[in-house]
Amino acid sequence: DQQVKQNSPSLSVQEGRISILNCDYTNSMFDYFLWYKKYPAEGPTFLISISSIKDKNEDGRFTVFLNKSAKHLSLHIVPSQPGDSAVYFCAAKSRTGNNRKLIWGLGTSLAVNP
Amino acid sequence: EAQVTQNPRYLITVTGKKLTVTCSQNMNHEYMSWYRQDPGLGLRQIYYSMNVEVTDKGDVPEGYKVSRKEKRNFPLILESPSPNQTSLYFCASSLSDSGGYTFGSGTRLTVV
Numbered sequence: 001d002q003q004v005k006q007n008s009p010s011l012s013v014q015e016g017r018i019s020i021l022n023c024d025y026t027n028s029m030f031d032y033f034l035w036y037k038k039y040p041a042e043g044p045t046f047l048i049s050i051s052s053i054k055d056k057n058e059d060g061r062f063t064v065f066l067n068k069s070a071k072h073l074s075l076h077i078v079p080s081q082p083g084d085s086a087v088y089f090c091a092a093k094s095r096t097g098n099n100r101k102l103i104w105g106l107g108t109s110l111a112v113n114p
Numbered sequence: 115e116a117q118v119t120q121n122p123r124y125l126i127t128v129t130g131k132k133l134t135v136t137c138s139q140n141m142n143h144e145y146m147s148w149y150r151q152d153p154g155l156g157l158r159q160i161y162y163s164m165n166v167e168v169t170d171k172g173d174v175p176e177g178y179k180v181s182r183k184e185k186r187n188f189p190l191i192l193e194s195p196s197p198n199q200t201s202l203y204f205c206a207s208s209l210s211d212s213g214g215y216t217f218g219s220g221t222r223l224t225v226v
Binding site (some may be wrong): 034043045046102105106 | 154155156159162172182204215216218
């Protein structure tokens with residue numbers, strides 16, 4: 001039973017447009033969410049995170065939105081660039097309680113076309 | 115440069131031949147973890163370590179061992195590798211278990 005779901009295995013967007021990657025979670029104890037980017041033959045690299053006390057966090061071209069009532073978060077990339085083509089993983093955890101394990105989604109492969 | 119270093123990057127071995135994948139971090143991180151990535155299954159945690167001499171099982175620990183004798187090193191040991199352990203392995207570290215991880219570049223292991 002997947003607690004973190006990325007329902008779109010792949011996404012294709014045009015350079016300069018907005019990329020929106022979605023992530024849903026089921027565990028209401030999750031209070032910290034992260035996005036990672038992964039290029040082929042490399043390890044995942046941390047991109048951006050958000051705490052459950054916020055509903056938005058922005059870092060340059062990357063913005064993460066959190067909707068706690070819907071248990072949904074999204075990563076917006078504006079404007080998208082060809083170098084953003086990678087697999088994006090959503091991850092979530094509870095920073096309190098006994099189980100603080102980071103739970104990962106299966107990833108969304110983003111292709112940004114020139 | 116702050117980094118997590120895994121060795122080797124690529125390894126082909128035969129069933130039953132013991133092997134060790136090394137992992138070292140230079141950031142004085144307390145928390146270290148091993149993952150394997152398989153198609154359609156995403157990243158699955160094998161073992162993790164909260165600090166020196168403190169290790170615990172993740173989701174898929176069978177067939178693996180780890181040790182944490184020093185803060186910087188967290189080797190992954192396969193005592194008797196089998197073909198179902200053919201996978202892409204990642205080591206990761208973080209300052210604590212509440213933050214984001216820094217990942218190594220990965221080790222692609224093939225067991226024939």
